[in-house]
Amino acid sequence: MAKNLVIVGAQWGDEGKGKIVDILTDSADVVVRFQGGNNAGHTVIVGEEKFIFHLLPSGILHPGKTCVIGDGVVVDPEVLLGEIEVLKKRGIFRPQDLLISKNAHLIMPYHKRLDVARERLRGANKIGTTGRGIGPAYEDKAARCGIRCGDLLNEADFRAKLKQNLLEKNHYIKTVFHEAGFEIHEIYHDYMRFAAIMEPFIENTSKFLDTAMRSGKNILFEGAQGTLLDVDHGTYPYVTSSNTMAGAASTGSGIGPSRIDAVIGVTKAYSTRVGEGPFPTELKGDEADRLREQGCEYGATTGRPRRCGWFDAVAAGYAARVNGMDGLVITKLDVLDNLDKLQICTAYRLDGKLIDDFPTDSNILSRCEPVYEEFDGWRRSSKGAKSFDDLPKGARAYIKRLAELTGVEPYIISVGANRKEAIILKDPFK
Numbered sequence: 219m220a221k222n223l224v225i226v227g228a229q230w231g232d233e234g235k236g237k238i239v240d241i242l243t244d245s246a247d248v249v250v251r252f253q254g255g256n257n258a259g260h261t262v263i264v265g266e267e268k269f270i271f272h273l274l275p276s277g278i279l280h281p282g283k284t285c286v287i288g289d290g291v292v293v294d295p296e297v298l299l300g301e302i303e304v305l306k307k308r309g310i311f312r313p314q315d316l317l318i319s320k321n322a323h324l325i326m327p328y329h330k331r332l333d334v335a336r337e338r339l340r341g342a343n344k345i346g347t348t349g350r351g352i353g354p355a356y357e358d359k360a361a362r363c364g365i366r367c368g369d370l371l372n373e374a375d376f377r378a379k380l381k382q383n384l385l386e387k388n389h390y391i392k393t394v395f396h397e398a399g400f401e402i403h404e405i406y407h408d409y410m411r412f413a414a415i416m417e418p419f420i421e422n423t424s425k426f427l428d429t430a431m432r433s434g435k436n437i438l439f440e441g442a443q444g445t446l447l448d449v450d451h452g453t454y455p456y457v458t459s460s461n462t463m464a465g466a467a468s469t470g471s472g473i474g475p476s477r478i479d480a481v482i483g484v485t486k487a488y489s490t491r492v493g494e495g496p497f498p499t500e501l502k503g504d505e506a507d508r509l510r511e512q513g514c515e516y517g518a519t520t521g522r523p524r525r526c527g528w529f530d531a532v533a534a535g536y537a538a539r540v541n542g543m544d545g546l547v548i549t550k551l552d553v554l555d556n557l558d559k560l561q562i563c564t565a566y567r568l569d570g571k572l573i574d575d576f577p578t579d580s581n582i583l584s585r586c587e588p589v590y591e592e593f594d595g596w597r598r599s600s601k602g603a604k605s606f607d608d609l610p611k612g613a614r615a616y617i618k619r620l621a622e623l624t625g626v627e628p629y630i631i632s633v634g635a636n637r638k639e640a641i642i643l644k645d646p647f648k
């Protein structure tokens with residue numbers, strides 16, 4: 219039976235979703251991105267080659283699978299065309315495999331300028347955005363003055379919308395940030411050049427997905443960022459500007475929620491976060507450095523060192539609840555191979571009381587202290603493991619406890635960066 223699966227991050231992004239999507243794409247016919255933009259960075263390693271995608275669905279490495287950039291995505295055309303160019307040079311790109319929703323909003327040069335300038339203005343209260351214009355693009359969408367991919371197909375319309383936007387944006391940029399504004403003709407010419415290349419890909423993707431579902435195709439919805447960065451359910455205001463959780467697969471691609479068959483959450487065997495905001499299990503000093511080096515925890519988009527910490531079962535349990543998770547994927551277990559002791563956070567202490575429900579109020583969360591359960595390290599490589607029983611005994615106990623605490627069945631355990639280094643306990647497409 220055909221299936222529609224949603225994959226989401228269960229933490230603050232960077233959980234290794236790219237690799238999991240890449241594995242599951244073998245069984246999918248269509249891969250869809252439904253939110254976010256090029257703030258994402260999906261790293262996929264195939265053999266000796268490393269690919270980092272920011273905008274294209276990771277499924278693009280699989281010829282013959284249709285990759286859809288859905289309605290809820292914000293598209294920076296320059297980045298998109300850059301990624302297509304890289305794939306073309308490697309002889310991997312097939313134009314017939316890519317579709318872009320005409321409803322997806324465009325990231326414009328003023329969005330990027332505003333993102334960076336506003337962060338500067340926030341000073342110590344900055345969010346630590348990726349500076350890619352994501353927030354300002356979603357703001358314009360909500361303010362109903364955004365320009366969409368479909369607008370690229372109508373020159374006069376595009377120009378009129380751009381003119382209207384620049385009237386406001388230039389005034390704002392000049393008076394609030396004391397920076398130079400934008401000239402309409404520069405943006406117009408650049409975007410018309412992008413339009414000529416993008417035109418064949420721009421489509422009614424909701425309709426395409428409906429037809430694909432009706433003809434029995436398997437569809438994989440690939441989330442970007444993570445649940446705790448969700449604009450409504452994350453650690454607001456230290457979040458991204460889109461809904462990152464499973465429900466967004468429906469609104470962000472124009473399919474009904476009843477069409478989703480299963481939700482898979484991806485979590486690292488420990489925790490990381492980039493940018494600002496509360497992070498209860500964060501480690502400092504040597505312990506953090508060890509995890510960062512072992513796990514190569516540097517942002518795929520900005521290169522920033524990631525903040526590292528222990529696995530937080532309170533946060534993961536919350537992510538399981540708000541996403542309605544059916545299965546759990548645990549990545550980077552091998553990063554923990556050489557530790558003497560490990561900790562899992564099972565509750566928070568807040569004002570002397572124990573709580574096990576994740577507070578989304580950043581002020582409250584920043585006052586929460588983690589309560590830990592300690593585990594002996596297994597000090598043996600988990601890398602070659604092909605089955606659960608191949609894993610070191612301590613690693614098995616650790617995974618079992620993660621599953622128990624989150625209440626979600628583990629489907630896949632990843633023990634290395636390569637596509638092959640994964641233990642499939644349950645194939646969600648079967």
Ligand code: IMP
Pocket residue numbers: 230231232257258259345346347348349350351352353442443447456457458459492493494
């Ligand atoms: P923005 O999405 O660029 O507005 O950034 C808002 C917050 O989300 C910042 O803390 C970013 O570091 C974080 N963020 C955005 N995209 C990702 C991602 O793909 N992985 C991890 N963090 C992200």
